[in-house]
Amino acid sequence: xxxxESMSRWYIDAWCVFDGIVFASESEDRTNRPHVRTVxxxxxxxxxxxLANPATALRATRGPFQDRLFNGAGEExxxxxxxEIIELARRAYVLGAYNTYEPPTNDMxxxxxxxxxxxxxxxxxxxxxxxxxxxxxxxxxxxxxxxIVETWGVLGVRKAFQSWCNEYCRWVAVTLAAGTSxxxxxxxxxxxxxxxxxxxxxxxxxxxxxxxxxxxxxxIAPADARALQQTLLDGLLxxxxxxxxxxxxxxxxxxxxxxxxxxxxxQSATLEDFLPVLFAGxxxxxxxxxxxxxxEWISEGVPRLVPANHEAAVVLEALVERVARVGRLQxxxxxxxxxxxxxxxxxxxxxxxxxxxxxxxxxxxxxxQERRRAEExxxxxxxxxxxxxxxxxxxxTRTR
Amino acid sequence: xxxxxxxxxxxxxxxxxxxxLFETENEESFARANFESLQTTAQDEITGVRMxxxxxxxxxxxxxxxxxxxxxxxxxxxGGKPRQPSPMxxxxxxxxxxxxxEAHYFxxxxxxxxxxxxxxxxxxxxxxxxxxxxxRVFDRNSYDLARPPFxxxxxxxxxxxxxxxxxxxxxxxxxxxxxxxSMRDVPWLITLGTxxxxxxxxxxxxxxxxxxxxxxxxxxxxxQAPEDESVALDIEHRYRAGAMPTTEEMLWRGRKMLVxxxxxxxxxxxxxxxxxxxxxxxxxxxxxxxxWR
Numbered sequence: 001x002x003x004x005e006s007m008s009r010w011y012i013d014a015w016c017v018f019d020g021i022v023f024a025s026e027s028e029d030r031t032n033r034p035h036v037r038t039v040x041x042x043x044x045x046x047x048x049x050x051l052a053n054p055a056t057a058l059r060a061t062r063g064p065f066q067d068r069l070f071n072g073a074g075e076e077x078x079x080x081x082x083x084e085i086i087e088l089a090r091r092a093y094v095l096g097a098y099n100t101y102e103p104p105t106n107d108m109x110x111x112x113x114x115x116x117x118x119x120x121x122x123x124x125x126x127x128x129x130x131x132x133x134x135x136x137x138x139x140x141x142x143x144x145x146x147x148i149v150e151t152w153g154v155l156g157v158r159k160a161f162q163s164w165c166n167e168y169c170r171w172v173a174v175t176l177a178a179g180t181s182x183x184x185x186x187x188x189x190x191x192x193x194x195x196x197x198x199x200x201x202x203x204x205x206x207x208x209x210x211x212x213x214x215x216x217x218x219x220i221a222p223a224d225a226r227a228l229q230q231t232l233l234d235g236l237l238x239x240x241x242x243x244x245x246x247x248x249x250x251x252x253x254x255x256x257x258x259x260x261x262x263x264x265x266x267q268s269a270t271l272e273d274f275l276p277v278l279f280a281g282x283x284x285x286x287x288x289x290x291x292x293x294x295x296e297w298i299s300e301g302v303p304r305l306v307p308a309n310h311e312a313a314v315v316l317e318a319l320v321e322r323v324a325r326v327g328r329l330q331x332x333x334x335x336x337x338x339x340x341x342x343x344x345x346x347x348x349x350x351x352x353x354x355x356x357x358x359x360x361x362x363x364x365x366x367x368x369q370e371r372r373r374a375e376e377x378x379x380x381x382x383x384x385x386x387x388x389x390x391x392x393x394x395x396x397t398r399t400r
Numbered sequence: 401x402x403x404x405x406x407x408x409x410x411x412x413x414x415x416x417x418x419x420x421l422f423e424t425e426n427e428e429s430f431a432r433a434n435f436e437s438l439q440t441t442a443q444d445e446i447t448g449v450r451m452x453x454x455x456x457x458x459x460x461x462x463x464x465x466x467x468x469x470x471x472x473x474x475x476x477x478x479g480g481k482p483r484q485p486s487p488m489x490x491x492x493x494x495x496x497x498x499x500x501x502e503a504h505y506f507x508x509x510x511x512x513x514x515x516x517x518x519x520x521x522x523x524x525x526x527x528x529x530x531x532x533x534x535x536r537v538f539d540r541n542s543y544d545l546a547r548p549p550f551x552x553x554x555x556x557x558x559x560x561x562x563x564x565x566x567x568x569x570x571x572x573x574x575x576x577x578x579x580x581x582s583m584r585d586v587p588w589l590i591t592l593g594t595x596x597x598x599x600x601x602x603x604x605x606x607x608x609x610x611x612x613x614x615x616x617x618x619x620x621x622x623x624q625a626p627e628d629e630s631v632a633l634d635i636e637h638r639y640r641a642g643a644m645p646t647t648e649e650m651l652w653r654g655r656k657m658l659v660x661x662x663x664x665x666x667x668x669x670x671x672x673x674x675x676x677x678x679x680x681x682x683x684x685x686x687x688x689x690x691x692w693r
Contacts, residue, residue, distance in 0.1 A: 017477040019456035044652040055543035062506035064459040066476040235654035315479040
């Protein structure tokens with residue numbers, strides 16, 4: 001039994017990358033895909049479900065599932081445990097949040113979420129950031145959560161968060177003063193609901209007291225905690241804007257996607273990268289305001305099982321880099337384009353092969369007489385050419 | 401007559417196989433009456449059989465955005481490029497006798513229900529007119545050809561000839577033969593909920609090989625399973641009870657909202673007026689509610 005366990009590895013049979021659905025098999029010899037067992041894993045629970053028929057997994061590649069997972073050399077990548085595959089699927093799924101929500105347009109740019117004193121957090125960052133990408137087990141998770149509580153708790157992170165939300169309110173006022181665009185109105189209702197619930201009327205009181213905007217605000221009912229929780233779950237949190245390192249405006253969904261899918265991004269994380277993640281946790285933890293719970297949430301989310309030097313991590317990091325550089329939808333469009341090119345190639349090769357076969361068949365089917373007649377014609381032409389050549393030689397001889 | 405033998409009769413069409421089976425039945429048999437009932441319903445333009453294709457949320461959003469349904473073929477989203485399409489895939493394509501393997505899109509036969517949910521939580525139901533009568537069907541997952549007991553049989557074309565057929569001529573008889581394999585001696589009239597469950601259940605289904613792509617315009621409706629609504633509620637309830645949702649749970653729920661928005665988004669109709677892009681609903685479990693589909 002031990003022998004079997006040591007020899008068998010887990011492999012991905014089919015994977016719908018941004019949807020997180022994976023069919024995986026445990027196998028001792030992958031050559032003809034003999035399997036020990038096959039499972040199916042899907043979000044949001046990620047619990048493996050046994051499949052009676054491995055053909056169910058293989059058939060998935062007829063749809064939007066990719067066929068297995070290969071390294072750069074075209075070899076299939078094995079995994080020691082099923083948990084590694086599940087973590088990989090989870091990381092790629094979260095990466096799917098990148099670009100899922102459109103950030104505000106330039107005329108709607110909001111304040112950067114920054115703590116009141118940018119100098120102070122450097123100590124906390126020095127303590128927390130290196131730990132983000134070294135989480136490998138429950139003990140490390142505990143340490144990370146504790147450190148977040150100890151360092152960020154004393155630095156008044158809630159004050160920073162409140163400041164961030166106050167900036168939202170300021171933006172609301174500016175936007176309204178400029179005339180509410182359709183897009184601004186779409187964002188406005190949800191953000192106001194969030195701000196009302198999280199920070200009460202004090203934060204938005206100044207705006208409400210302005211008679212120019214009072215009527216508009218009164219039409220928007222303050223949300224209760226339940227309604228806010230629901231809207232946070234249904235995408236509000238992912239849509240909230242967050243400043244990127246390069247100064248452009250992205251979303252919290254983008255920030256979470258990179259932090260929770262890539263160890264390399266965590267290794268090079270800066271204040272601008274980490275704060276949106278922390279703020280996302282704080283926004284989620286609106287009911288009890290437990291910084292510890294936020295720490296645990298972050299430690300649960302960051303990559304922890306698959307080491308950075310694992311072949312699968314290397315190919316995933318390459319995808320993260322590409323998605324972050326050109327955008328997820330562009331990556332999908334690229335794949336569509338490649339697919340079309342592949343298909344065109346396959347069709348061209350098939351057409352060429354069919355033409356060759358047709359020519360060969362035509363030759364085989366050509367009536368024997370016609371073939372002989374053609375041979376006769378070729379022979380006569382050859383004779384005539386030879387005669388002409390001979391006559392030329394004779395003429396040259398006479399001339400001499 | 402041995403059921404297994406009549407099911408696997410070579411070079412005999414599905415309707416003839418069924419007819420041969422009926423000839424062995426006595427007058428009181430319910431099989432014939434059940435077949436007549438199935439024939440009427442399956443060929444009905446409203447309640448009849450459909451080709452369904454399951455798709456996960458993000459892939460569905462891409463499909464609605466790009467208006468193209470794609471099979472992944474050989475290009476992976478992540479990782480290096482395999483040297484060629486999987487040998488097994490090429491082998492199955494060859495056994496199935498496709499003239500253009502890359503131009504075939506796979507689905508399943510359904511009468512109600514939410515399709516093969518392993519392949520995605522959204523079940524796209526193609527309009528009846530989007531599937532031509534010449535479309536090929538296969539009585540099971542074609543990858544079963546590479547699994548025992550078929551793997552041991554050398555002449556795969558013979559199996560394909562025996563178990564394949566066409567949508568127009570063979571499908572209803574094929575469905576009935578499948579039903580009779582498990583319900584031949586049932587001494588009552590089978591209800592459509594039972595038929596729906598028998599046609600497509602868990603990992604078992606009748607495969608459809610549609611030649612050519614399809615677009616959102618070919619979709620009659622998108623069905624969702626009630627179980628997914630329960631999962632969404634479960635996440636929300638746990639959150640209200642104090643458990644912070646994971647990013648994946650938020651993304652999963654957020655995607656459901658995005659799909660709902662994308663489906664509800666109006667598109668311009670032929671006469672220039674806005675119309676609903678595609679119908680969508682959560683189905684009721686087959687045979688248990690007041691409606692079976």
